[in-house]
Amino acid sequence: MPERPATPHTGAERYLAIRRPVEVGYWLITYLLSGVGNSVTTWMDVERLGLDYAAWEVASWEGGSAIALLMLVPAMVWFTARWPVHLDNWRRRLPLYAAASVVWSMLHVALMVAIRKLVYAWHGGTYVFGDAFVYEYLKDARTFLGIVVVLHGYRLLVRRLQGEASLLAAPDDDSAPVEPVERPSRFLVRKLGREFLVAADDIEWIQAAGNYANLHVRGKVYPLRSTLAELESRLDATRFLRVHRSHLVNADRIASIESLDSGDARIHLHDGTIVPCSRRHREPLRLAMAR
Incomplete structure (x- = not known):
């Protein structure tokens, strides 16, 4: 279900x-x-x-x-x-x-x-x-x-x-970081004085919002101060797919793709969310999902 x-x-x-x-x-x-x-x-x-x-x-x-x-x-x-x-x-x-x-x-x-x-x-x-x-x-x-x-x-x-998300910072000393800073697998979220980690794999979709990218995770939205293009370059390109000029989608969260007469499409996620897919990104999305 x-x-x-x-x-x-x-x-x-x-x-x-x-x-x-x-x-x-x-x-x-x-x-x-x-x-x-x-x-x-x-x-x-x-x-x-x-x-x-x-x-x-x-x-x-x-x-x-x-x-x-x-x-x-x-x-x-x-x-x-x-x-x-x-x-x-x-x-x-x-x-x-x-x-x-x-x-x-x-x-x-x-x-x-x-x-x-x-x-x-x-x-x-x-x-x-x-x-x-x-x-x-x-x-x-x-x-x-x-x-x-x-x-x-x-x-x-x-x-x-x-809760506002941020990238995990590199350590202050010369020790190796826990994970690659340029290819983050987790994000730090600060919310009302508390801090917790969100796994990148748990992100369902991402939407551009000015100078922020909103991370949608289990019905919650965590703004990350980054442009969508900057964040896209850091995430796993095989998992996070560009489907619109202002949207990225986690391929593992896609339930179905609905074609529209206009040439665009609607992406239905497992939680019922609908994300737009522009005509330009429709074919690359289809090929990526077929791999």
Whole structure:
């Protein structure tokens, strides 16, 4: 019978099992509260100053901004995962993030203005944004920085919860290493103050995630700070097969291969996981499995 992932027992494992809906819920609630809260406070200012604006106008200003920010969250998640910031690269990343903040602000303003124009047109009016990009950017830059800090801090916490893998280091003295460092058969995993070893043969599949390669082992995911290409060059090429530009699969874990009309394929693993196989790698995979 196919193996099934272990049932989560610890609080960390239970959270990791539901992390995706929690993450989506966090951003939805954050920007819902932001839109409502900012609309209420802005409306209070309008009434206090006796300005001639309708409630729907104020709602379109703040609500449009919140909706635009929410629409840009997936782009921020992708960008920060693709080019993460670490202590050893933050100086190199700083110009990239500064440029990204300008692009992000331009997208936010464009979406925000488009939403406001739609609302005004619905009410038979016309919205004019004017020349206020510098003002908006000064606000957006702080929001951009806040999102970057939240995403990086959250990913650090998740890595601590699920365990972060690393290669076994060579000994400090001149003695021979326990195993070849360039062809690792085990990985060291640090998780919430504990350390344990994961055998390379136990890895079912590996997925690229920015500067990390996620090792999938018995229903758990351990991020290893390495590109997929670097890790592929170190693993046993007869066991770990490239099946996609962002996936490696342990050949011993493959249950079946399903061909698709597009020329691509789906790889079914023994535990029920489905891994994509691109057309480019389909024939080499077939030949490797036939050996």
